[in-house]
Amino acid sequence: MALDFDAIRRKLDSLSGNNKNRTSSWKPEEGNTYEIRLLSFPDNDGQPFKELQFYYNIPGQRGLLAPSQFGKRDPVQELIDKLRAEGTKESYEMAKQLYPKMRVYAPVVVRGEEDKGVQIWSFGKMVYQSILALMMDEDYGDITDIQNGTDLKVTCTKAPGQQWAKTELLAKRKSSPLSKDKNQLKQWLDDIPDVMDMFQVKSYDELSIIINEWLNGESGDETGTERGGNSNNEATESADDSSFGSLDDAFKDLMS
Numbered sequence: 001m002a003l004d005f006d007a008i009r010r011k012l013d014s015l016s017g018n019n020k021n022r023t024s025s026w027k028p029e030e031g032n033t034y035e036i037r038l039l040s041f042p043d044n045d046g047q048p049f050k051e052l053q054f055y056y057n058i059p060g061q062r063g064l065l066a067p068s069q070f071g072k073r074d075p076v077q078e079l080i081d082k083l084r085a086e087g088t089k090e091s092y093e094m095a096k097q098l099y100p101k102m103r104v105y106a107p108v109v110v111r112g113e114e115d116k117g118v119q120i121w122s123f124g125k126m127v128y129q130s131i132l133a134l135m136m137d138e139d140y141g142d143i144t145d146i147q148n149g150t151d152l153k154v155t156c157t158k159a160p161g162q163q164w165a166k167t168e169l170l171a172k173r174k175s176s177p178l179s180k181d182k183n184q185l186k187q188w189l190d191d192i193p194d195v196m197d198m199f200q201v202k203s204y205d206e207l208s209i210i211i212n213e214w215l216n217g218e219s220g221d222e223t224g225t226e227r228g229g230n231s232n233n234e235a236t237e238s239a240d241d242s243s244f245g246s247l248d249d250a251f252k253d254l255m256s
Contacts, residue, residue: 024193026108026119028156030165037151037178038131039107039118039192040144048135048144049128050195053100058214064207065199066100072201075208076100104128105195109178109188111151118192123167130169140171146178146185 028034040048054063055076068074076098083095108121134140134150143150151172158165179185202210 024116024119025198026110026113026116026121028154028167030156030158033153033155035111035151035172036121036154037109037111037149038121038144039109039146039178039188040142041107041192041195048142049104049106049131052103052105052195052199054103055098055100057097058210060214061210063103064210065201067201067204067207069100070201073204075204075211079211102128105198106131107192114179114184118188120193120195120198127167127169134169134171143171145175146189148175149178150175 038048041050044050053066053069055061055066056063058064058076064076066074066076068077080095080098083091083098102125104123104125104127106121106123107118109118110116113119131143134143134152140150142148143152153170153172155168155170156165157168177185179188
């Protein structure tokens with residue numbers, strides 16, 4: 001059998017970190033205005049963008065992908081259920097703090113940065129609502145359509161005294177093709193990244209240790225579930241004699 005040198009080259013690029021198709025994230029910088037074109041993810045149950053749920057309010061964690069959204073056992077969700085069942089005001093407030101929050105991911109081509117290919121833009125609820133409202137407007141419709149879609153102007157500003165920057169969207173008046181170059185268009189569509197390549201779902205045991213350490217008042221180095229970050233994904237046992245043997249034990253101690 002003849003060797004597939006293209007496959008070997010792709011494998012080598014993957015192992016060496018030189019894979020040109022690896023996921024590239026894009027984020028609008030404060031004070032700048034961009035022109036972008038949103039694309040739709042293929043094979044995403046008819047939805048243009050990818051919604052993911054993260055646990056953000058656990059100290060020492062940048063954001064933990066919630067396993068429950070994939071039908072997996074989830075110790076954080078189990079703790080939330082226990083707190084809600086407890087029925088006290090304190091347990092309710094703690095459960096509310098732990099609820100996962102949605103983050104949305106969209107493929108995007110940034111005009112002027114076409115050489116970077118299709119990148120991934122991550123945004124929250126307010127931007128998501130603005131984009132969906134545009135898509136429901138009959139004057140625009142499917143702004144991600146590769147032939148008759150619409151470019152957007154994205155401006156990121158932060159007024160004095162505001163904690164967070166504000167992202168504003170403005171649709172251009174005329175529709176346009178994603179690209180007039182058929183080869184470039186095909187390459188972009190073929191190279192739409194898989195968002196799940198950016199993250200890993202921590203195991204039940206790994207998340208249990210994180211929750212137990214938090215309930216014990218411990219917090220290690222800041223970690224998360226984003227691939228390629230400065231995270232330590234190895235689960236380690238605490239040497240503290242007061243560590244609990246299970247989430248049930250930790251919960252009982254917390255509520256006593």
